[in-house]
Amino acid sequence: MDMTENKNQILYEERVNRIVKAMQLQEPDRVPLIPPEEGYWAGPYAGHSVADVTYDYSLLAKAWEKIFVDFPEWDAAYAPYCVWSGPMFEFAGITQFTLAGKDGADQKMHQWNQVSCMSEDEYGELIADPYKFMLEKILPRRCRELAKPYPTNAMAFGKAFQEYLGWLGYWGAKGAEWKDKFGMPVLAGGFTETPIDFLMDHLRGFKELSMDLLKLPKETVKQACEALLPYMIKWATTGTQPNLSTPIFIPLHFAPFISPKYFKEFYWPTFKKLIDTLTDLGYGVIIYCESNWTPHLHYLKELPKGKVIVEFETMDMKEAKKEIGDTVCLMGNLPYELLVYGTKEKIEDYTKKLIDEAAPGGGFIMSADKIFGENVNPKCVRYWCDAVVKYGQY
């Protein structure tokens, strides 16, 4: 091992310790900094469009390496691969996204098409056999090529799957390389969704599921969530390592938009089971609480202690620290617009405020409230990094 590798090994361990200590509600040497960047900013930052990095992920990897050099204060790359693989989507003919450079503008994020692809009267079929229903009904509705007759559909599936495996392998190797070359960990080790979010995102759609809650017999949606749960667990555990340093990333969608009554009834039971199962298996979990979770905040007290990172968008972090700070590690909340329009002073002030409110005693990771897009200003990111180093020492 030469000197650089040795130095990077130490750097890597320093960063991982920082993250794991924060997760275990202890004080690391300083507040860890993990911006919510998934590759939509990295590409443009290095001079490539989102479309470019979707179709050539070596460009994205190089863009990340520029970030590691320019912003060594970052303690991990959150989910660097999350722009996904353009060729994979094309082989399958996916219609779920508006893809950068195809249906969408080159420089913009992929967008989710709000289309329902399961009807109200198909719940029975979903509940009876989710796998069969998704394979035979949903995939062909979501993917143009998979709707074509055999063998075209099978060929398309094979190509898309092969591309997916290649993509996985590429990023796995990159993670190992970054550890040696930059001492930089990758945070999210896997991915899944809560059953009801899966039902909303991939099957029913936001509007339709909203109406289902109000119109259908309560058991219908509940049974669908229970039926989907084993698949959500399998999604998280397939090909991933159970440890705290590379937690399973679970972005939560539907919860903040429904009343506490519906949350308790429809969202919480299978959400709690999912988290408990994963943490019992030895996984750490990072959940992203989109929008405003204040009405449901107290539920998070019941999550397993010291194994979960909760990343907030809109939240009174002081209140959150009081309410759930001795159970889960807090993260997030720095307003995105500060990183687009903010002055040095404003960014410093908010960073200091966040640290004062949420960092004492440990259990806090500095991050922003929304994933980075191409309009995040590098100058603002620099001010932010400096402020974390200035105010974040324990």
Next chain:
Amino acid sequence: MYELTKAVVELDHESVPSMVKDELAQGILVEEVIEKCRQGMEVIGIKFSEGEYYLPELIMAGEIFNSVLEIIRPVLAEADANTVGKIVLATVKDDIHDIGKNVFKGFAEANGFAVHDLGVDVAPEAIIDAIKNEKPDIVGLSCLLTSAFDSIENTILKINEAGVRDQVKIVIGGAPVSEDLKKWSGADAASRSAAEGVKLCKELMNGEGR
């Protein structure tokens, strides 16, 4: 509270359309029937701001009000004869999300606005054309994505350049909008909530705000 108003508030999607039809058949004035529904929508807006109702209830309310409009539209000779104002509405360029826009639309119509909806991913040029042709009082720009900040700014910039900025008030809405974005983009009002957005539109019509 009128029975019809109560049915709207309780989101009774099955009863409301038949009640509206019954009232019209009984010869009750269209304006009166709409007013009863409007009052229900107002209560729903209050329940939303007080945290009793959430987005699913607003979506359902919008659907119910739409079903009412479908019934009364043929009855009304001139749909926008009695409007409090006209809104040109769009989700800005490079953003394809429309749930928030549609909820806003439902509440704006329930509050007596005529809404000309341009849809999603709308280019500034189409919005400028609509300002010239539809002569709205208010332009409502919606977005969900942070990457649409640029589109909001650019749309307002183009409206300025086209020389029609003085003819309209501009309200921006959507989950990521903020007072900062309002300032940067030069909009007249900003809101993250559809119900509040409609309130802001009413204030702008009364010459308040800005």
